[in-house]
Amino acid sequence: MPKRGKSKSKSPETSVPSTNSLSRRDWLRAGCSLSTIGLLETVSRRPLAAAPIPNSDAGVYASIGVRPIINCDHVKTVLGGSLVLPEVMRAMESASHAFVQLDELMEAVSARLAPLVGAEACIVTSGCSGSIAHGTTACIAGGDPEKLRRMPNLAGLKSEVIIPRYSRNLYDQAVRMTGVKVIEVDTPETLAAACNEKTAMIYMLGINDLGVSWLGDRIPPQYANLGVKAVVDIARPKNIPVFVDAAAEGITNPDIYLQRGVSLVGYSGGKVMRGPQCSGLLMGRADLVKAAWINSAPHHSYGRPMKVGKEEIIGMMVAAQKWFERDHAAEWKEWQAWMQFVQQRVTTVPGVTTEMDEGPGMTLNCPTLVVKWDGAKLGISGAEVKKLLEQGTPRIFLGEGTGDKTDPTNSSVTVRSLNMVSGQEREVAENLTAALASPPKSTPANRSEIFPAVAGLWDVHIAYVCGSADHSFTLQQTGTQLTGEHKGEIVAGELHGWARGNEIYLRSAQRYEGNWLRYQFAGTVENTRMKGAVDLGEYGQARWTAEKRS
Numbered sequence: 236m237p238k239r240g241k242s243k244s245k246s247p248e249t250s251v252p253s254t255n256s257l258s259r260r261d262w263l264r265a266g267c268s269l270s271t272i273g274l275l276e277t278v279s280r281r282p283l284a285a286a287p288i289p290n291s292d293a294g295v296y297a298s299i300g301v302r303p304i305i306n307c308d309h310v311k312t313v314l315g316g317s318l319v320l321p322e323v324m325r326a327m328e329s330a331s332h333a334f335v336q337l338d339e340l341m342e343a344v345s346a347r348l349a350p351l352v353g354a355e356a357c358i359v360t361s362g363c364s365g366s367i368a369h370g371t372t373a374c375i376a377g378g379d380p381e382k383l384r385r386m387p388n389l390a391g392l393k394s395e396v397i398i399p400r401y402s403r404n405l406y407d408q409a410v411r412m413t414g415v416k417v418i419e420v421d422t423p424e425t426l427a428a429a430c431n432e433k434t435a436m437i438y439m440l441g442i443n444d445l446g447v448s449w450l451g452d453r454i455p456p457q458y459a460n461l462g463v464k465a466v467v468d469i470a471r472p473k474n475i476p477v478f479v480d481a482a483a484e485g486i487t488n489p490d491i492y493l494q495r496g497v498s499l500v501g502y503s504g505g506k507v508m509r510g511p512q513c514s515g516l517l518m519g520r521a522d523l524v525k526a527a528w529i530n531s532a533p534h535h536s537y538g539r540p541m542k543v544g545k546e547e548i549i550g551m552m553v554a555a556q557k558w559f560e561r562d563h564a565a566e567w568k569e570w571q572a573w574m575q576f577v578q579q580r581v582t583t584v585p586g587v588t589t590e591m592d593e594g595p596g597m598t599l600n601c602p603t604l605v606v607k608w609d610g611a612k613l614g615i616s617g618a619e620v621k622k623l624l625e626q627g628t629p630r631i632f633l634g635e636g637t638g639d640k641t642d643p644t645n646s647s648v649t650v651r652s653l654n655m656v657s658g659q660e661r662e663v664a665e666n667l668t669a670a671l672a673s674p675p676k677s678t679p680a681n682r683s684e685i686f687p688a689v690a691g692l693w694d695v696h697i698a699y700v701c702g703s704a705d706h707s708f709t710l711q712q713t714g715t716q717l718t719g720e721h722k723g724e725i726v727a728g729e730l731h732g733w734a735r736g737n738e739i740y741l742r743s744a745q746r747y748e749g750n751w752l753r754y755q756f757a758g759t760v761e762n763t764r765m766k767g768a769v770d771l772g773e774y775g776q777a778r779w780t781a782e783k784r785s
Contacts, residue, residue, distance in 0.1 A: 304630040306654035307663060310483065312362075313773065314632060316505035316512035317654060322557055323510055323550045330549040337533050340545060344552045345524075348516070351559070353489025355521035358528045359504070359514055359551040361541040363482035365531070366501030366517035367409035367438070369538050371396065373499075373526035374436040374476045375413060376537075383530055386537040387414030393435035397426060397475075399466070401458045402439040403749035404450060406480065410438050411748065413537070423460055423469060430473050437470050439463070441481030441492060441500070450483075467496040476523060482515075483507060485558055490518065499523055504547075507653075510554025511547045570602045570652035573660035577650055580664035581606050584671045586613060601653035603634070608671065610643025615674035617646035623670050629662055641733065641740075686715045686734050687760040693781040700775055708741070708781065717741065721754065732756070739765060 296303050310317050341358055349357040360366040375393050376382035382392060396415045398407060403419065411417060415435060420426040426437075440448040442462055447453050454462075463479065470477050476498035485507045492500040499519035504510030517527055528534075532542035543551075571593075578589045590605045610616040615623075621636030634649030650663060690712040697704050708730060710719040719730040721743035728745035741756040756779060758767015763783040768776055 302630050304625075304632050305656075305659045305662060306632055307650045307652075308632050308634045308654070309651065310506040310654060312505070312512070314654075317507070317509045318656070319505075319511060319550070320509045320554060320557055323554045326553040327511065327546040327550040330546045335545055337545065337548075340548055341528060344548055347552060348555055349518065351488060351556070352486050352518060353493055354518035354524075356524035357516060357518040358524055358531070359543055359548045360501070360517050360527075360531065361513055361515065361543050362505065363480065363501045363503040363515040364406060364409040365538070365541040365543075366499075366515045366527075367406065367478065367480060368412060368541060369527035369531050370478050370499045370501060370517055370523065371410050371413045371415065371436055371438075372530045372537050373523045374478070375415070376526070376530070377522075378526040378529050380529075380536075383536040387412070389414050393433055395429075395431075395433045396435055397429050397437045398749075399426070399439055399458060399461045401452075401454050401461070402448070402480075404440065404480075405750035406482070407438060407749040410436075417748065420461070421458070423465055426461065426466065427469050430469070430475055434473075434475050437466055437475055437477045439466060439477070439479060441479050441484055463492060463495045463497060471496060476520070486516070486555060488559060493519060499527075504551045504554055508554045508558050511550040514543060514547045514551040514554075516551065516555065567602070569657070570655075573652050573655060573657075574602045574604045574650065576660045577664040577667065578604055580668045581671060584608075584613075584668060587671055601651055603652065604650040605647055606650065606667065606671075607645075607647040610638045610646035613646075613671060613674060614676075615646075615670065616640060616643035617648050619643075619674070620646070620648050620667070620670050623675070624666055627666060629666075631663055631666055633667075684715065685736055686712075687737065687739075688712070689717065689734050689739065689760060689765075689783075692784045693765070694784060695779060695781040697769060698778045700777070721745065723752070726752070728752075734760060737761065739767070 304314065306314050308314060344359060345357045349355060358369075360369055372383065372386060375389065376386060385392075394415055395418050396410050397418045397420055398410070400419045400421050403417075407417070418429045418434075420429050439461075440450065442448050442454060446459065446462075463477075467477055477496075479492045479497045479500045481492060481500055482503040483506045484502065486502055490500060497519065499517060502508070502516040502518075504514035504516060505512035517524060527538075530536040531538040532540070574591060578591065581587050582589055587606060587608045589607065592603045592605060593600070610619075616638035617636035618639045619636075621633050624631040624633060634651050636646075636648045638644065638646030648667070650667070652660075655663070690710050693708040693710065695706040695708055697706060704724055706724070707722045708719060709722070710717050710730070712734070715733045715735050717730070717732045717734055717739075721728055721730040721741070723745055726745040726747050728743045730741055730743045732739065732741035734740075737759050739756070739758055739760050741754075743754045745752045745754075753772050755770040756767060757770075758765055758779065765779075765781040767779060769779045771777060
């Protein structure tokens with residue numbers, strides 16, 4: 236948890252490019268009322284101890300036919316991020332009543348936040364991904380308008396970013412979108428060898444002292460010698476900036492990554508800090524942070540589309556300040572009590588057991604309950620429980636659900652406390668217990684041992700919501716079980732599934748850069764043709780047909 240501390244006095248190095256400082260008199264001249272000034276000052280100083288959030292008012296969502304959810308999963312953008320602190324909302328509403336010059340505003344915010352975390356400068360960005368994109372651009376083009384306006388044409392510019400293999404992730408697309416070539420490395424030796432005149436930056440995930448990244452992944456032992464300090468020790472003599480992606484962490488006082496010598500670090504504002512969902516922080520070396528700001532909106536550069544407004548800028552500033560005033564121990568204790576309540580209720584169902592996981596200490600972690608059972612005995616799998624609660628009233632989104640119709644034996648669901656509101660633990664306990672104690676009757680899985688002959692090579696056509704693609708399956712068959720390869724237009728991956736009666740199910744995962752493309756094909760077989768629907772995860776649904784080659 237972050238240490239508490241007083242802000243240091245402003246120094247020239249903490250500012251971001253501007254025309255004039257923003258004084259109280261400037262606020263008045265801009266038309267901002269004394270009450271607005273007073274509110275901003277009050278919000279910035281009022282102590283916060285586990286500030287309660289009222290239960291969601293569903294009216295605005297219900298008016299357009301959208302049902303709110305109880306979030307027992309991670310802080311996910313697709314689920315709305317986190318719940319914004321009331322103090323942050325008040326500050327944002329107040330900020331909406333006046334005009335300001337954004338360069339001046341960002342300079343003032345930098346002067347307020349940078350000393351608090353021991354940074355030379357700090358800007359508010361459009362989420363941590365915005366920080367990554369702006370930071371990468373700053374390392375490529377600096378503050379040269381001619382170079383900034385050329386991007387993503389990197390001819391004659393630094394055009395490579397080095398990433399340790401364990402740090403590849405779905406968010407490093409914010410690095411690749413600038414047009415750079417990613418160089419993966421495995422060891423300090425390969426890292427040192429990869430550094431050259433083309434290297435713009437080294438990007439890596441934030442790693443805590445237990446060797447765990449903010450994604451919740453423990454760093455493989457073979458990469459233990461590529462931690463933050465080891466990377467900085469190699470990069471610094473070569474004058475190569477190091478960017479740490481600490482999206483889901485809370486900032487510390489002083490910032491632990493800047494203390495270790497990194498050049499830039501990015502944080503998400505809409506996760507544990509409970510700031511605006513579309514906000515983030517970029518902090519670190521003054522020259523690079525200033526260049527990142529020049530590259531971002533309101534300036535007409537590569538980062539113009541990644542805009543943050545005056546309201547988000549003020550909201551992020553207040554959320555960061557409040558992070559150091561919140562009673563994190565009290566929050567943790569309350570989360571524990573919620574999970575214990577759910578634990579006591581669900582274990583009244585015969586055959587249900589639980590494990591309490593409180594994680595390795597990363598700030599995204601929270602008391603988490605894993606509920607386990609034999610789905611064959613209870614008559615419902617983990618995947619079915621997860622889906623049932625998502626469709627119920629109230630809608631409850633749980634974490635991972637294991638076990639499905641074809642193999643329900645080792646079933647489980649995960650309940651996370653981080654995004655819950657006081658009182659919701661009762662609704663979660665009641666609905667989860669009911670689903671396990673009296674599961675609805677479901678259509679039994681197809682257990683037929685009669686299977687179509689599908690081994691061989693198939694030409695597959697996928698029709699997306701917009702556009703289409705031609706893929707291929709190479710299938711091997713042992714009875715009802717299928718294995719093989721799914722080849723896309725660019726990448727390929729292993730294929731697993733089954734065929735029973737006239738039904739077929741196939742799943743595959745194809746790695747591309749730092750992400751996985753996952754497919755679940757379900758459909759029917761008729762002689763040398765197959766057809767059905769394909770689940771693309773976050774990319775939606777599509778239709779597929781396949782024809783067997785002679």
